[in-house]
Amino acid sequence: MENETRQEEIIRVAAKLFKEKGYSAVTMRDLATTMNMKAASLYNHINSKQEILEKIIMRIARKFSVGMTTVKSSNDSCIVKLKKIIALHVEVSSQNIYGMAALNHDWVHLEAQLGPYKKLRSDYENDFKEILKEGIAAGEISPIKPDVMMFSILTTLRSLYLWIPKKEVIHLEELTNNLSEILINGIIKEN
Template identity: 70%
Template sequence: MKQETRKEEIIRVAAKLFKEKGYSAVTMRDLASEMGIKAASLYNHINSKQDILDTIIISLAEEFTEGMHIIQSSRENCIGKLKQIIQLHVKISSQNIYGMASLNNDWMHLKTKRDYYKKLRVDYEDDFRGILKEGIASGEIVDVNPEVMMFSILTTLRSLYIWIPKKEDLNLEELSSTLNQILIDGINK
């Protein structure tokens, strides 16, 4: 079990505050106070407020990109790949509840890394859409506007971080399979 460095601890606490109030509304004094130190002391460990946000968002975005590449190169059919995507989101979101908030809501406050982030996101969505189109072509999934299909599934998955903490009783395997059922088979009987 690797020890958490002081820098990692600051980033973790920052992510928690960013989730509660958003990046812009969190001051370095807020963050320092939560750490039990003075604001200036933070700079022994981190370079800037901006750097904290960059780290939180980019590391998560790259994790999703990596997961998508693995799924794409798997030999599953389309529905199988979708189920793997759902699992990927459940896994990453549950392990990074706080960071997911920044990824969703504060990416526009990136500066030098903003274009890189956007490329990762666009590529991810292209891959996702590609899987859906393949499924339509092969007759695996229903022939409906793939854009709306992707939107519907992806926004649900991207918002998982809001709901997961509320349901500590619900285990993650169960959540994944319930989401599979709802997102893929619908709710109609």
């Protein structure tokens, strides 16, 4: 990758290792070996395995937060806001396949950043639910329980990282459009 710092490279390789072997099973020595570095040099760039995990997870979690803040503060209709959130998930997931695995599975291993991570996650869900509620109030969205709608949509969006790599070719814009169609308009054909 061009213009990547050594630290960024370490984080990228570590995310792949965590995905393959599980966070707990990976040692700093494994990481050094994979990177063809001496363990001592590794510590010139990063303090600990925990710091790597924090950087992987919090960087992505903040991307989602920033994206949600932008969407929330726009003057778009609720449906357009949801479409932008779907696009956000496709974009962040496709760019961070391994990091998304850490975000979804290894957040339990966070130490100092566990609280901040959980806060970002629950803020995100609250904002998401708020958009649904506004949409219901405005008559844009069907008056179904916001909890069930959020579960259904977010579960699909949060699993994209598992699914995208399995497709031989992914046209991200087409995927975003298809998902918007399915998640917002449903699959039934209008007569």
